[in-house]
Amino acid sequence: MPQLVTRIDGPLADAVDRLVSDGVVASRSEAVRMGLEQLVDRARRAEIAAAILEGYRRIPQNAEELRRADLGLRALVAEEAW
Numbered sequence: 563m564p565q566l567v568t569r570i571d572g573p574l575a576d577a578v579d580r581l582v583s584d585g586v587v588a589s590r591s592e593a594v595r596m597g598l599e600q601l602v603d604r605a606r607r608a609e610i611a612a613a614i615l616e617g618y619r620r621i622p623q624n625a626e627e628l629r630r631a632d633l634g635l636r637a638l639v640a641e642e643a644w
Contacts, residue, residue, distance in 0.1 A: 566594075 570578075578593045587593040623631070 568594075 575590075578587075578590055581587050581593055582589060587596065
């Protein structure tokens with residue numbers, strides 16, 4: 563498994579150590595791994611969102627598609643037990 567080596571400032575290290583001592587994460591390594599996974603996931607989601615947005619810019623929804631989407635949404639809300 564590849565390793566990454568980095569330096570962080572004291573307050574951040576202290577905050578990570580508190581997460582470990584509070585049982586939020588098992589170790590510093592787990593905290594770093596979780597943070598990197600979230601960063602990568604956020605970037606991936608941003609790429610997908612940008613692609614979807616570009617698709618709608620290239621081919622916008624027409625009035626009939628918007629009408630059907632609105633009807634579908636209203637039907638879903640009506641089905642809720644509230």
